[in-house]
Amino acid sequence: xxxxxxxxxxxSVAVLFGIISLIFGLTHLAPGxxxxxxxxxxxxxxxxxxxxxxxxxxQPMIVQYGRFISHAVxxxxxxxxxxxxxxxxxxxxxxxxxxxxxVLTMIVSVxxxxxxCVLTARVRRRWLTxxxxxxxxxxxxxxxxxxxxxxxxxFGLYWxxxxxxxxxxxxxxxxxDNLRSCILPVVALSVPTIALLYRALRSSMVDVLDRDxxxxxxxxxxxxxxxxxxxxxxxxxxxxxxxxxxxLGYMLGGSLIIETIYSIPGLGQLxxxxxxxxxxxxxxxxxxxxxxxxxxINLIVDLTYASLSPRVSELYARKxxxxxx
Amino acid sequence: MSAAISTPSTTxxxxxxxxxxxxxxxxxxxxxxxxxxxxxxxxxxxxVAVLGRVMGTSARLQTAALDASPSIKHWxxxxxxxxxxxxxxxxxxxxxxxxxxxxxxxxxxxAVPIGMLAGYFATTWxxxxxxxxxxxxxxxxxxxxxxxxxxxxGTGPMHVAGFVLPPIAKVIGLxxxxxxxxxxxxxxxxxxxxxxxxxxxxxxxxxVGRMRILFGDVFVNIVxxxxxxxxAWMAVAVFAEAGLSFLGLGIQPPDPTLGNILLESRxxxxxxxxxxxxxxxxxxxxxxxxxxLVGDGLGRAFERASGS
Numbered sequence: 001x002x003x004x005x006x007x008x009x010x011x012s013v014a015v016l017f018g019i020i021s022l023i024f025g026l027t028h029l030a031p032g033x034x035x036x037x038x039x040x041x042x043x044x045x046x047x048x049x050x051x052x053x054x055x056x057x058x059q060p061m062i063v064q065y066g067r068f069i070s071h072a073v074x075x076x077x078x079x080x081x082x083x084x085x086x087x088x089x090x091x092x093x094x095x096x097x098x099x100x101x102x103v104l105t106m107i108v109s110v111x112x113x114x115x116x117c118v119l120t121a122r123v124r125r126r127w128l129t130x131x132x133x134x135x136x137x138x139x140x141x142x143x144x145x146x147x148x149x150x151x152x153x154x155f156g157l158y159w160x161x162x163x164x165x166x167x168x169x170x171x172x173x174x175x176x177d178n179l180r181s182c183i184l185p186v187v188a189l190s191v192p193t194i195a196l197l198y199r200a201l202r203s204s205m206v207d208v209l210d211r212d213x214x215x216x217x218x219x220x221x222x223x224x225x226x227x228x229x230x231x232x233x234x235x236x237x238x239x240x241x242x243x244x245x246x247x248l249g250y251m252l253g254g255s256l257i258i259e260t261i262y263s264i265p266g267l268g269q270l271x272x273x274x275x276x277x278x279x280x281x282x283x284x285x286x287x288x289x290x291x292x293x294x295x296x297i298n299l300i301v302d303l304t305y306a307s308l309s310p311r312v313s314e315l316y317a318r319k320x321x322x323x324x325x
Numbered sequence: 326m327s328a329a330i331s332t333p334s335t336t337x338x339x340x341x342x343x344x345x346x347x348x349x350x351x352x353x354x355x356x357x358x359x360x361x362x363x364x365x366x367x368x369x370x371x372x373v374a375v376l377g378r379v380m381g382t383s384a385r386l387q388t389a390a391l392d393a394s395p396s397i398k399h400w401x402x403x404x405x406x407x408x409x410x411x412x413x414x415x416x417x418x419x420x421x422x423x424x425x426x427x428x429x430x431x432x433x434x435x436a437v438p439i440g441m442l443a444g445y446f447a448t449t450w451x452x453x454x455x456x457x458x459x460x461x462x463x464x465x466x467x468x469x470x471x472x473x474x475x476x477x478x479g480t481g482p483m484h485v486a487g488f489v490l491p492p493i494a495k496v497i498g499l500x501x502x503x504x505x506x507x508x509x510x511x512x513x514x515x516x517x518x519x520x521x522x523x524x525x526x527x528x529x530x531x532x533v534g535r536m537r538i539l540f541g542d543v544f545v546n547i548v549x550x551x552x553x554x555x556x557a558w559m560a561v562a563v564f565a566e567a568g569l570s571f572l573g574l575g576i577q578p579p580d581p582t583l584g585n586i587l588l589e590s591r592x593x594x595x596x597x598x599x600x601x602x603x604x605x606x607x608x609x610x611x612x613x614x615x616x617x618l619v620g621d622g623l624g625r626a627f628e629r630a631s632g633s
Contacts, residue, residue, distance in 0.1 A: 011460070019465065019473075026477035137621075141613040143564050145571045145587060146606030149594065153602050156595050249466035256468055256572060261591065272572055275476035283476060290469050 004306055012299050017069075019291045023284045024068045028061070038081045072288065078281035087285035090270070095289070097168065097266035098255050104182055105189040105251060112190070113197035114233065117205055121228045132198070139195035144254045148188040148261040155184060166262045185262050189254045193247055200240040208236045238308055244301040248294060350549075353626040360622025366615030370418055370608060377415020392593070395600055402600040405593050410586075414605050417583035420493065420576060421612065424566040425559045427497040432504030433555060438540075439505070440512025441547070445539050447517055456513070463506040467565055468572070474499050475574040492576050496569060500562050511554045515547035522546075549627040556623055560616035567609050583609050 035051040036043050052058050056067065071077070077087040116136075120129040156165035163184055169177035208214065209232055217227045252268075259268035267286060274282040354360055393403040401410035443455040465473070475495060483490040519525070520543065528538045569575040570584025578585050583605045590601035 011457075015460070022473060023477075026473060137617060138614060141560070141610060141617055143567060143606070143609055143613070145568055145584070146602075146610060149587060149591065149602045149606065152591075153594050153599055157597065157599070252466050253468035253568070256472070257568060260572065271472060275472060276573060280477075287469065287473050291465060294466060294469070 001306060005303055008299055008302055012295050016292060016295055020069060020072050020288060021065075023287055024065055027280050027284060028064075072284075077285035077288065080282045081279045082277065087281040088289075090282055091267065091286045091289050094265065094267045094270045094286075096171075097264060098259070098268060100171065101182060101185055101189065101255060101258075101264070101266065102251050104186045105193060105254075108186055108190045109193040109197050109247075112194045113201055116194075116198050117201040117236070118228055118233065120202065121205055121209065121232060122224060133202070136195040136198045139191045140199070142191055144188055144192060145257045145261065147191055148185075148258050151184050151188055152261060168262075168264045181264075185258045185264060188258055188261075189251065192250055192254070196243060196247060196250065197240065200243040201236055204239040205232060205236040207239075208232050211235075238305075241301055241305040241308075245298045248297055252290060252294060350623075350626045353629055354622055357622045357625060359618050360626070363615045363618025363620075363622060366611045367619065370612040370615065371422065373411075373415050373608060374418035374422055377412055377419065380412055380415070392598055394598075401604040402598070404589070404601060405598070410600060410604060413581040413586055414583065414608055416581045417586060417605065418608060418612075420582045421563045421566055421609070423493060424497050424500060425562040425616075428500035428504060428562045429555050429558050431497065431501035432508055432558070433551065435501070436505040436508030437512045437551060440509035441516050441539060441544065443509065444513035444516025445520060445535070445543070447513070452513075455509070459506045459509050462502060467500075467503045467561075468568060470503055471499055471565070471569045471574055472572070475569065480574060480577055496566055496575050499569075500565050503565070504558050504562070507558065508551070508554060511550055512547060515550045516543060519543050519546050549623075553620055553624045553627065556616055556620035560613045560620070563609060563612055563616070 035048045035055065035057065039047055039051060049058075056064060075088045079086055080090055083090065116132055119125070120132050152165050155163055164177075164181045165184060167181060169181050171178045213235075214227060214232055217231050218224070222231075255266060255268035256272055257268070258264070259266045260272050263269070267289065270282065271286040271290065274280075274286060390403060391407045392405055393399055395402040399409050399411065401414060403409055404413070439455050439459070443452040446452050462470070478495070480492055480495070482492055483495055516539070524542065525538060528542060529535075533541075566575060566582065567584035567587070570582040571588045573585075573588065575584055576582050578589065586605045587602065590598070590605070594602045
């Protein structure tokens with residue numbers, strides 16, 4: 001277990017380092033002169049040269065790289081070209097909104113997927129299982145950018161004033177309005193995650209229902225509903241931790257799209273806008289934050305899973321990874 | 326696949342299987358209703374793309390009435406510049422298909438040899454090195470990777486060694502790179518199972534070279550797993566291309582893609598032009614469902630054919 005944990009932590013740090021290097025490399029491959037972009041129409045050759053000197057862009061590449069890394073490690077990605085605020089705090093400031101949407105989406109998805117799984121677990125409900133399987137396949141195939149647009153169309157044009165279609169009320173301003181502005185985004189974000197979670201749960205459920213301890217519980221006269229809820233479901237949940245990474249990817253990608261559609265001032269919207277405006281310090285900082293959270297959450301999930309299921313670290317001891325098993 | 330099966334070495338490898346494996350799988354596939362629904366959706370999508378080519382270029386010009394709702398003349402209606410939405414969607418469908426086929430093909434070409442080598446030399450330094458590189462790519466979600474690469478590099482044409490590649494090349498390349506970890510893992514895991522089979526030892530004993538065993542016999546036997554994954558990734562590729570376009574990171578307007586038509590629809594949709602948001606999305610949705618159903622169907626067909 002300890003060897004596995006150390007390996008995963010070191011690996012994650014290395015990956016993060018790689019991503020920061022990638023950001024540096026790509027910002028310097030980017031077309032257009034940053035100084036000319038900042039100065040806009042007022043640019044003269046002298047003022048561009050001055051600003052380049054001020055930003056340190058006239059120094060050798062290797063020096064710039066070293067400085068970029070040492071600053072990035074300390075959380076300094078420079079100042080926004082537009083607001084002249086430091087980039088990282090600007091990004092952190094946007095996090096709570098995205099976090100709120102993600103947590104609500106998780107709660108909705110886990111509840112719905114578990115509910116569906118309990119419904120389809122009974123042997124005699126084969127037709128119901130078919131229907132739910134088909135519906136979740138459809139759910140997994142609806143692109144978030146389309147479901148988000150359709151909800152906006154329905155509630156913004158035809159059924160107006162039921163729920164807010166777009167915009168955002170901050171939690172500190174009004175809790176009720178805040179939750180109301182979450183409704184459409186969370187529904188759009190939950191569709192694929194419910195489907196993904198249900199499919200993972202269902203396949204592990206099928207496996208669990210075949211186990212001896214389930215047969216034993218039934219033979220001992222425990223009612224079927226109780227067997228499913230108290231015996232099968234708890235055992236079926238653990239293996240689904242392996243889709244957590246995928247789920248997180250869906251949610252991050254989804255937040256970029258949904259926040260853009262509904263004009264929600266979260267991290268996703270900031271990332272998209274900063275690239276559109278070529279605000280590279282903010283873009284770098286937000287990509288770094290996204291990558292950092294993705295990697296850290298994945299790390300936590302993997303380590304928790306490994307400690308719950310000793311087989312993983314045993315497999316590691318034999319130098320074969322979990323995914324081959 | 327059938328050509329490979331007739332080589333003498335492969336008859337050693339799968340003496341226990343009937344020779345008509347391909348025909349067997351095909352029969353199971355065409356009798357699977359869900360898979361056929363999938364095929365239907367894909368054919369529909371390709372049909373729209375082909376029809377758009379047949380219609381000619383006049384429909385793409387700004388000649389029709391502005392903001393016309395769907396009618397016999399304009400099946401999907403027209404946009405606020407008077408362009409026929411069906412013609413634009415058909416052009417977008419062509420882009421989707423190019424990206425899906427191109428990125429999956431390139432991804433397979435890169436990933437399968439990597440995964441197979443890693444699997445055959447599992448637990449050696451070669452395996453470690455190859456899979457670590459693959460892990461770095463996997464550590465970023467597709468849209469974040471797209472944002473980093475296309476956001477910083479821009480979406481214009483790319484100049485490589487004197488050649489000018491069109492903007493679509495960047496999108497294809499990016500999605501191919503994102504596919505590499507998935508394909509490589511599948512190839513690796515399949516080879517890990519396959520190399521413990523008796524036929525591998527038998528071939529070694531009769532003096533067949535390691536690389537010939539790996540890229541000849543073992544390869545033929547992991548093809549099913551790879552085909553299933555490739556079909557599923559066509560769906561991901563269509564989704565990713567449309568999503569990147571929707572974020573303004575793909576092919577830029579006025580060149581239509583299904584994603585950027587949807588992006589443009591956002592501003593006029595709330596004035597009542599529902600068709601701009603409905604039809605392009607419906608096409609994307611149909612082809613994604615299609616590829617997913619076909620992928621699942623192929624998986625079932627191969628599974629039952631191998632008797633496991």
